[in-house]
Amino acid sequence: xxxxxxxxxxxxxxxxxxxxxxxxxxxxxxxxxxxxxxxxxxxxxxxxxxxxxxxxxxxxxxxxxxxxxxxxxxxxxxxxxxxxxxxxxxxxxxxxxxxxxxxxxxxxxxxxxxxxxxxxxxxxxxxxxxxxxxxxxxxxxxxxxxxxxxxxxxxxxxxxxxxxxxxxxxxxxxxxxxxxxxxxxxxxxxxxxxxxxxxxxxxxxxxxxxxxxxxxxxxxxxxxxxxxxxxxxxxxxxxxxxxxxxxxxxxxxxxxxxxxxxxxxxxxxxxxxxxxxxxxxxxxxxxxxxxxxxxxxxxxxxxxxxxxxxxxxxxxxxxxxxxxxxxxxxxxxxxxxxxxxxxxxxxxxxxxxxxxxxxxxxxxxxxxxxxxxxxxxxxxxxxxxxxxxxxxxxxxxxxxxxxxxxxxxxxxxxxxxxxxxxxxxxxxxxxxxxxxxxxxxxxxxxxxxxxxxxxxxxxxxxxxxxxxxxxxxxxxxxxxxxxxxxxxxxxxxxxxxxxxxxxxxxxxxxxxxxxxxxxxxxxxxxxxxxxxxxxxxxxxxxxxxxxxxxxxxxxxxxxxxxxxxxxxxxxxxxxxxxxxxxxxxxxxxxxxxxxxxxxxxxxxxxxxxxxxxxxxxxxxxxxxxxxxxxxxxxxxxxxxxxxxxxxxxxxxxxxxxxxxxxxxxxxxxxxxxxxxxxxxxxxxxxxxxxxxxxxxxxxxxxxxxxxxxxxxxxxxxxxxxxxxxxxxxxxx
DNA sequence: AGTCATTCCTTTTTT
DNA sequence: AGGAATGACT
Numbered sequence: 102x103x104x105x106x107x108x109x110x111x112x113x114x115x116x117x118x119x120x121x122x123x124x125x126x127x128x129x130x131x132x133x134x135x136x137x138x139x140x141x142x143x144x145x146x147x148x149x150x151x152x153x154x155x156x157x158x159x160x161x162x163x164x165x166x167x168x169x170x171x172x173x174x175x176x177x178x179x180x181x182x183x184x185x186x187x188x189x190x191x192x193x194x195x196x197x198x199x200x201x202x203x204x205x206x207x208x209x210x211x212x213x214x215x216x217x218x219x220x221x222x223x224x225x226x227x228x229x230x231x232x233x234x235x236x237x238x239x240x241x242x243x244x245x246x247x248x249x250x251x252x253x254x255x256x257x258x259x260x261x262x263x264x265x266x267x268x269x270x271x272x273x274x275x276x277x278x279x280x281x282x283x284x285x286x287x288x289x290x291x292x293x294x295x296x297x298x299x300x301x302x303x304x305x306x307x308x309x310x311x312x313x314x315x316x317x318x319x320x321x322x323x324x325x326x327x328x329x330x331x332x333x334x335x336x337x338x339x340x341x342x343x344x345x346x347x348x349x350x351x352x353x354x355x356x357x358x359x360x361x362x363x364x365x366x367x368x369x370x371x372x373x374x375x376x377x378x379x380x381x382x383x384x385x386x387x388x389x390x391x392x393x394x395x396x397x398x399x400x401x402x403x404x405x406x407x408x409x410x411x412x413x414x415x416x417x418x419x420x421x422x423x424x425x426x427x428x429x430x431x432x433x434x435x436x437x438x439x440x441x442x443x444x445x446x447x448x449x450x451x452x453x454x455x456x457x458x459x460x461x462x463x464x465x466x467x468x469x470x471x472x473x474x475x476x477x478x479x480x481x482x483x484x485x486x487x488x489x490x491x492x493x494x495x496x497x498x499x500x501x502x503x504x505x506x507x508x509x510x511x512x513x514x515x516x517x518x519x520x521x522x523x524x525x526x527x528x529x530x531x532x533x534x535x536x537x538x539x540x541x542x543x544x545x546x547x548x549x550x551x552x553x554x555x556x557x558x559x560x561x562x563x564x565x566x567x568x569x570x571x572x573x574x575x576x577x578x579x580x581x582x583x584x585x586x587x588x589x590x591x592x593x594x595x596x597x598x599x600x601x602x603x604x605x606x607x608x609x610x611x612x613x614x615x616x617x618x619x620x621x622x623x624x625x626x627x628x629x630x631x632x633x634x635x636x637x638x639x640x641x642x643x644x645x646x647x648x649x650x651x652x653x654x655x656x657x658x659x660x661x662x663x664x665x666x667x668x669x670x671x672x673x674x675x676x677x678x679x680x681x682x683x684x685x686x687x688x689x690x691x692x693x694x695x696x697x698x699x700x701x702x703x704x705x706x707x708x709x710x711x712x713x714x715x716x717x718x719x720x721x722x723x724x725x726x727x728x729x730x731x732x733x734x735x736x737x738x739x740x741x742x743x744x745x746x747x748x749x750x751x752x753x754x755x756x757x758x759x760x761x762x763x764x765x766x767x768x769x770x771x772x773x774x775x776x777x778x779x780x781x782x783x784x785x786x787x788x789x790x791x792x793x794x795x796x797x798x799x800x801x802x803x804x805x806x807x808x809x810x811x812x813x814x815x816x817x818x819x820x821x822x823x824x825x826x827x828x829x830x831x832x833x
Numbered sequence: 834a835g836t837c838a839t840t841c842c843t844t845t846t847t848t
Numbered sequence: 849a850g851g852a853a854t855g856a857c858t
Binding site: 161162188189190191214215287288290291351352354355454455456457458477478479511514516517518519520521636637638639640655656657658676679680681682691695717718 | 834835842843844845846847848
Binding site: 834835836837838839840841842843 | 849850851852853854855856857858
C-alpha cells in the first residue's frame with residue numbers, strides 16, 4: 102500500500118485515502134491531480150477491496166482514460182477487470198446502447214458529429230422555408246444544443262420571442278429527424294442518459310447500485326446535464342470524488358459551468374474539500390506570470406501557486422511586425438535552441454487561440470522543410486474524403502441514416518441527381534420504409550411495377566448502387582472494419598476518383614490511406630465500436646508522443662498537457678482575447694482563463710508572442726497587444742526585441758510598443774499609492790449604479806478603470822471624468 | 834447530370 | 849486568401 106502514497110505530499114495523500122462520501126479536490130495546474138485520481142482508483146481496489154466493476158472514472162479525453170487504466174494496471178499486481186472509464190460522452194453512449202429499449206431509437210444508432218448536426222439543421226431550415234440569413238444554421242443549432250445541455254426538451258423550450266418560436270419549431274423537426282435516421286447528436290448522449298436516470302427509477306437504481314465509487318476529472322467543465330447524471334448515478338452510495346479548478350474552465354460555450362464547483366459544496370453539505378496548490382510542473386517565474394494574469398478575474402477564490410523548482414528563466418516576450426514574421430520567429434527560435442542542444446524539438450509546443458492561426462506557422466515549418474505535429478482530430482475527420490468514407494460506413498451500419506445516404510449516393514458521380522433523389526424520397530415515404538431499404542429492394546427486383554414512378558433512367562442509376570449497398574451490408578457483421586473499407590474503396594474505385602493526379606488529389610488519397618491505417622487498429626472490434634470511437638475522438642486522442650517534433654495546438658486542446666517550452670502566439674486584442682468576447686464580461690473572463698491554461702502548460706520556458714499587424718480575411722491590419730500582457734509585472738519578463746533578434750523583422754530601431762507599455766507599467770507601479778480604485782472595490786456611478794472594479798491602470802496620468810455594473814455589463818471609465826463614489830474600499 | 838465560374842462567407846474554441 | 853456554395857452553361 103505504501104507504494105501508492107509514499108511519494109505524494111500530505112494533501113495528495115489525504116485525497117487518495119480520504120474516506121467515503123463526497124470529496125472535492127481543488128487542484129491548481131500541475132498539482133498532480135491525474136496522479137491523485139489514478140492512485141485513488143488503485144487504492145480503492147487494492148486497499149479498500151472495491152470491485153473494479155463498481156468503479157466509474159470520468160476523464161476529459163479517451164486518451165486520458167486509457168492512460169489512467171494502464172497506470173492503475175502498473176500499480177496493482179493482479180489485473181483489475183471491469184473498470185468503467187471514459188469521457189462522459191462515451192460512457193453515456195455505452196449506457197444508451199444497453200438501454201435502448203427505453204428510447205425512441207435502436208441500439209445501433211449512429212452519432213452525428215458537429216458537421217452532420219448543422220447540416221441537418223440547415224436541411225430543416227430549407228424544408229421549412231426559413232430564411233437562412235436571419236436564422237443562421239450555426240446559431241440555430243447552438244441554441245438547440247444549449248437547450249439540450251440545460252436538459253430542456255422541445256416541450257419545455259422557453260419561448261420569449263419570435264426567434265425562440267422559430268428555433269423551437271426547428272428543434273422539434275430536428276429531433277424527429279434524428280429519430281428517423283436512428284441517430285443521436287453529442288448532446289443527446291448526455292440528455293438521454295440524464296433522462297433515463299431521472300425517469301426510470303429501475304435504471305437509476307441499477308446504475309446507482311453498481312457504481313459504488315464515481316470519480317470525475319476536470320469537474321469545472323461539466324454542464325448541467327452531466328451534473329445531473331452524476332447526482333443520480335451516485336444517489337445510492339454517495340461516493341463522488343471530483344477534481345477540478347475553476348480557473349481552468351474554458352468550455353462555457355459548450356454549456357460548461359464552473360459554478361458547478363461551488364454548487365457541489367451546496368448540494369453535498371458533507372463534502373470534504375482538499376486543496377492542492379503545490380505545483381510540480383513549472384518554474385516560479387512562470388507561476389508568477391500565471392498568477393498575475395488570473396488574479397485580475399473577479400469573484401474567484403485566490404490560490405497561491407508555489408513550486409520548489411526554483412525561479413527559472415524570465416518569460417520571453419517578442420513583438421513581431423506581422424503574423425508571418427511571428428511564425429518565422431517561432432521556427433527560427435526553435436531551430437536555434439535545438440542547434441545549441443539546449444532542448445529537443447519535441448520539447449516545444451506552439452499554442453494559439455484559433456485553428457486558422459496554425460496555417461502560417463505550418464507554412465514556416467514547411468518552408469524550412471521541418472516536421473511538426475498538428476493536434477486536431479476534428480480537422481482530419483472533417484475532411485471531405487474522410488467524411489465520405491465515414492458516411493459509407495455509417496450507411497452500411499445503419500441503412501436508416503439518410504443524412505449519410507444523401508451524402509454519398511452520388512459519390513463518385515453515378516448519375517443520381519436531384520430529381521432522382523426526390524423520387525427516391527417520395528417512394529420511400531409512400532412505402533413507409535427508409536430510403537436505404539428501398540434501394541436494396543430496387544436492387545432485388547428492378548422491374549417490379551411498384552417502382553413505376555421512377556423513370557427508366559433513375560432505376561438504371563439506382564439499381565447498381567442498391568446492389569452495392571446490399572453486398573456491403575452482408576459483409577458487415579462478419580468482417581472487420583478494415584475489410585469493409587477496402588471492399589468499398591475497390592467497389593467504387595475511390596482511388597481513381599480521389600487522386601486526380603494533382604498534388605491536392607494525392608494529398609486526399611493519402612488521407613484516405615491514413616484513415617485506413619486507423620481502421621486497421623480496430624481489427625478486433627465491430628463496426629459499431631469503430632464508428633463510435635471515431636465520432637467521439639477528442640483532439641488530444643490523436644496526440645502521439647513517439648516522435649521528437651514540435652507540437653502545434655489550440656489553447657483549448659492544450660488543456661491537461663504539459664511541455665518543457667511553450668510558445669503562445671497571437672497575443673493581440675481581437676485574437677486573444679478573441680473579439681467575440683469583447684462585450685460580454687463572462688466571456689472575457691474565460692479568455693483570461695484560456696490564457697492562464699496556456700501559461701501553466703509550460704515547465705521550463707515560456708514565450709509570449711504578438712504582432713503589430715495581423716491579417717484577417719486576406720487583409721493585414723494593425724492590432725494592439727493583448728490587454729492581458731499589461732497585467733504581467735515587467736520584472737518577470739525579458740524583452741527579446743532589444744537583444745539578439747534584430748535580424749528578424751526590421752523593428753529593431755523602432756521603439757517597440759512593448760517597451761512603451763513597460764514604461765507605462767513602471768509608471769503604474771510607481772504610482773500605486775495614488776491608485777484609488779483597486780480591483781475588488783465597490784463603486785457608485787451616477788448613471789449605471791453600483792459596480793465592481795475589475796482592474797485599474799494609469800493612462801496619461803488619469804486612472805482608467807474597468808467596472809462591472811450589475812445589469813449593465815462591463816464599462817471602461819476615466820475617473821477624472823466620471824463622478825465615482827467608493828462604497829466599499831478594497832484597501833487593506 | 835456534370836462542369837465550370839462566380840459569389841459569398843469565413844474565424845472562436847470541440848465532445 | 850481560400851474554400852464552399854450557388855448558378856449558368858453544356
